[in-house]
Amino acid sequence: MKINKKNLCMVALGIAMSLPFACKKGFLDEKDSSKISEDVLFKIPSDGVALVNAIYDTFDNVDFMTKGLWYQANFLTQDFKNYGADTFFTTYEVPTTFDPLNTVWVRSYAGIARANSAIPIVARMLSEGVIDKALADRLTGEAYFLRGVFYYYLACNFGGVPLELKTVTDDGRHPRNTQDEVFASVAADMNTAAGLLPWKEDLPAAELGRASKGAALAYEGSALMWVKKYTEALGVFNQLNGKYQLTPKFLDVNEYNNKNGVESIFEIQFKVPNGSDQSWGHSNDSVWLSTFGMPEEVSNFGYDYADPKYFNSFETGDTRRRATVIGPGETHPSPAIKISMYEKVIKNYTVNGVTMNTCGTVAKPWKGADGQRSGYYGVKFWRDPNVSGGYDSPNTIFGDQNAIMMRYAEVLLSKAECQFRTGDSAGALATMQIVRNRAFGGTAPALTGDLLTNILSEYRHELGGEFSTWFLYRRSGDQIKFVKDTYGISVPTGKDLMPIPQAVISTNSTITQNPGY
Secondary structure, three states, X not given: OOOOOOOOOOOEOOEOOOOOOOOOOOOOOOOOOOOOOHHHOOOOHHXXXXXXXXXXXXXOOHHHHHHHHHHHHHHOOOOEXXXXXXXXXXXXXXXXXXXXXXXXXXXXXXXXXXXXXXHHHHHHHHHOOOOOXXXXXXXXXXXHHHHHHHHHHHHHHHOOXXXXXXXXXXXXXXXXXXXXXXXXXXXXXXXHHHXXXXXXXXXXXXXXXXXXXXXXXXXXXXXXXXXXXXXXXXXXXXXXXXXXXXXXXXXXXXXXXXXOOOOEEEEEXXXXXXXXXXXXXXXXXXXXXXHHOXXXXXXXXXXXXXXXXXXXXXXXXXXXXXXXXXXXXXXXXXXXOOHHHOHHHHHHOEEOOEEOOOOOOOOOXXXXXXXXXXOXXXXXXXXXXXXXXXXXXXXXXXXXXXXXXXXXXXXXXXXXXXHHXXXXXXXXXXXXXXXXXXHOOOOOOOOOOOHHHHHHHHHHHHXXXXXXXXXXXXXXXXXXXXXXXXXXXXXXXXXXXXXOOHHHHHHOOOOOOOOOO
């Protein structure tokens, strides 16, 4: 079910939530509650649903998704590079004034505050008989899950951050907890959520995209790995056995028409409302990841591109390469995308009535007008045929390809790492082989050499261009060595973490900066 965007203003106990919330897809139904007073809120079940829907809405921000999460997950690996003002990721000298980091911080804590406010309100609605136990459990589980997700990515980016686990009633100037304390809290939230939420398979079709028991377990297992509780994490991951499956063809994992597919565990839902502007006046229901990294020759952008070393690092026969990075002279791997269909390509690369249908040529790679890009580009988010960038009129810059944050292949690879950490090397190889067999379309070549290096390599080739890779490197503790061995780059001490935004420190003197900044 698709929805029209309306204004949602919910006032919750202890926090002013009178913000204009955009919404995404089907299950996030909205109603206009901007003119009703607090004393009549939360008197019908849909009020509780709208309250929790507002937590999901925190993700609807271009900088939050692209520059706040995708950048760090990929640029810090060096497999992808930035073209433009943010090239400092190449040297790990990210400035404390880099505004998207402040966006991640501020929006994450807004989402956390919404979750903290929702939990007691839902409990009150249950006690007053406004909602039944099944709905109360689901809404409470979603609130705990989403709070855990925001803390998960805060800790992935910054390490330790302040833990706020109930509505803040003072000035909010609290010191940082340790990274281990944050991930322990994430694991606890996810454990609580898993006990309340239904499995994905039990959600009605219109509710797909909501948090599920499986999503909570996947993040719980990952959080436990951060605090090195590998045996416990393995037990959590094993609860997902038989609940998810790998998409048969790797290419299809990120296809535009495969939203909420069989492998997807948690993904952010996007939907451009009918008639909405997809140019610079875009709705927050849309996302910029698609055209942000398309070649300048196609879209006028090309703000991120792949390193040729990454392109060449895939083993012969690994289908993930073709579905992850496009090189000079190659056609697009997705059946939904033809490079010859874009207006800018038609205008500039048509000879004798025939339009080029490849990403440049081997002889003349598409490196942008100034030749500063590599000619290699990511294709996991270049799957939406409805966007083309800032060239045609009207500009279709922002699209609605969903963003998969957690999928079953990541769980399997994390499980393999747990098996390795607990001394079961044979089990780790067998679990990785499941993922690799799909990648090779049959039986993958056997792995040799250092097992941890192989695990990190699998993270790299399975999840590159998504939202996990650098964070998984860092979780392993081997991130600095891996970058050095792969690219010959020495990560400066402490710079594997992002700096605490200067704007945050300026308003909260109890927060200390990460070492090295």
